[in-house]
Amino acid sequence: MSRTMLGFGFGPIQAGLFFYEAWRTGRFGRFVVADVVPELVDSLNRAGGAYRINIATAGGIEHCEVRGVQAFNSRTPAGREALAEAAAGADEIVTALPSVSFYGAGEPGSVVDILSEGLRRRLRAPGRKRAVIYTAENNNRAAEILEAALRKNMGADADPALELCQCLNTVIGKMSGVVTDAAQAAGQRLESMTPGCGRCFLVEEFNRILITSIRWPDFERGITVFEEKPDLLPFEEAKLFGHNATHALMGFLARRKGLRFMDQIRNDSGLFDFARRAFIEESGAALCRRHAGIDPLFTAAGYRAYAEDLLSRMMNPHLRDSVERVVRDPRRKLGWEDRLLGTIRVALGHGVRPDRYAAGAAAALEMLAGAERRPTDSLLSEIFEEARAPERERAEVAAIIRENALKLAEFS
Numbered sequence: 001m002s003r004t005m006l007g008f009g010f011g012p013i014q015a016g017l018f019f020y021e022a023w024r025t026g027r028f029g030r031f032v033v034a035d036v037v038p039e040l041v042d043s044l045n046r047a048g049g050a051y052r053i054n055i056a057t058a059g060g061i062e063h064c065e066v067r068g069v070q071a072f073n074s075r076t077p078a079g080r081e082a083l084a085e086a087a088a089g090a091d092e093i094v095t096a097l098p099s100v101s102f103y104g105a106g107e108p109g110s111v112v113d114i115l116s117e118g119l120r121r122r123l124r125a126p127g128r129k130r131a132v133i134y135t136a137e138n139n140n141r142a143a144e145i146l147e148a149a150l151r152k153n154m155g156a157d158a159d160p161a162l163e164l165c166q167c168l169n170t171v172i173g174k175m176s177g178v179v180t181d182a183a184q185a186a187g188q189r190l191e192s193m194t195p196g197c198g199r200c201f202l203v204e205e206f207n208r209i210l211i212t213s214i215r216w217p218d219f220e221r222g223i224t225v226f227e228e229k230p231d232l233l234p235f236e237e238a239k240l241f242g243h244n245a246t247h248a249l250m251g252f253l254a255r256r257k258g259l260r261f262m263d264q265i266r267n268d269s270g271l272f273d274f275a276r277r278a279f280i281e282e283s284g285a286a287l288c289r290r291h292a293g294i295d296p297l298f299t300a301a302g303y304r305a306y307a308e309d310l311l312s313r314m315m316n317p318h319l320r321d322s323v324e325r326v327v328r329d330p331r332r333k334l335g336w337e338d339r340l341l342g343t344i345r346v347a348l349g350h351g352v353r354p355d356r357y358a359a360g361a362a363a364a365l366e367m368l369a370g371a372e373r374r375p376t377d378s379l380l381s382e383i384f385e386e387a388r389a390p391e392r393e394r395a396e397v398a399a400i401i402r403e404n405a406l407k408l409a410e411f412s
Contacts, residue, residue, distance in 0.1 A: 003028040003092070004028065004030040004031075004032065004086060004090045005030070005032070006033075006034075006083070006092075006093045006094070007032070007033040007093070007094045008033075008093075008096065009035060009095065009096045009102075010033050010034075010035045010044070011096060012053075012176035012201045012202070012203050013136055014096040015053055015066070016053045016174075017172070017174055017207065017209070018094045018134065021223050023067075023068075030070070031066075032069075032086040033072070034071075034072055034079070034083050035074070036073065036074055039197075041071045041072065041073045041079075044194060045070075049070060049071070050066065050067040050068075050069070051065070051194055052064070052065050052066075052191040052192065053066065053193075053203060054179075054200055054201060055204070056318035057318065058316065061188055061190065061202075061318055063191050075109045080117075083114045084114050084118045088122045089122070090118075092131065092221065093131060093132070093133040094136060095111055095133065095136060095137065095142075096136040098137070099138075099139070100145045102137075103145070106153070112149045115150060116150060116153045119154065119157070119161035119164070119165055120154070120161065122164055123164070129164070130165070130166075133168065135167055136172055140240070141169070142167075142170075143167035143168055143169040150167075168212040169212045169236070173206065173208070173209075173239055173243055174204060175203070175204045175313065176202065176204065177321065178199060178201060180200070184320060185200050188202075188320060190202060202319065206313060208225075208227065209225070210227050211226045211232070212232055213230045231294075234298065235295075237287060237290070237291070238303075238306065240343075241283050242307065242310070245342075246275055247326060248360060249357060249360030250272075251327045252330075252360050252363035252364045253359070254268075256366075256408065257411055259323055260322065260323055261317075261321065262319075262322070262323060263315050263321070266315045272311075272315075274359075278354075278356035278360075281352075282347050282356055283307075283347070283354075286347040286349075286354070287346070288303055327364070330364045331383075335383070340357060340360055341383070344397055345393060353400070354400065355403075355404050358401045358403070358404035359405070361401050365379055365380060377398075380398055
């Protein structure tokens, strides 16, 4: 019970995965979280550090209460001091922020500044305890980005401090969200994070999370359920170009059909089969060629099982995942290295025609063009220019998207 868990950002992944899994072990005696939303921090503290999560299983919704959390506002001097003190002694630290751009540096209350101060204090403490930092920002290089920011911020202290602290990448295939709609919460009998806050954490029960291998053989993690891998990149690509890409494909096509929730796709055999074949025959075929021999996942049977499991989980009606949530921020999802264009490029590079993902990209472009009142060709050219995409690849990607835009009539 002597372990300390420190988290930055208190959303559903922090609350419903990291803190929840740590709390379940019984190995942690202290939980500390930083957030910049005063109402969220105050709500947790008024509840005495207890919060509730809603877990979507195959059979319904289960509820769990996690207790003993100390919440601090990282934008206040007192909050920063408490968080730096926690960072100096924490055993496992988690950054679960909207993106790596939120790490910050040189600004009061930033993750980098608080961690830097905590690591300096750790260097001065007797025993020089080691720690790991899980980076959960859905970025393939989040750990490297955070470490580089810490090195730059800490100067001469960086090398000895980072000998005591390892930043880990993560592959988190757990679906989750925040429900604020009172009607939905009542209909599903969801429990608020804290009494009266109007914010419900809804997460699936899945917890098979992959992390970077820890470099110290004798380091004992408190959260034992996570699985270490010496090279996470292939698994990160399976998530981005398989899980995320197929989820987006279904979302953009479901939007065209007027569906409100992702589980409704199960009743549309044409759309469901279209997505299933994209996952297995396009993403799967390409990634099995790209990462052949690395892991049983990247075999025909292994990837098919991975796809079938994910498709079943995506259709869980108790998650009540909205199409609107899945299709938000289409510009980001159309990034050159992101889920749609990235999957198209990987497939083309390994001799696979990604016609279905190209139709998904066409639907995303159509949505973005409508929102910005611009032609799709202009938007696509802009994406290419921002990425400094090679001319040959630009032509290939543009051509297959234009060809498959004609299929969109099937999803009206």
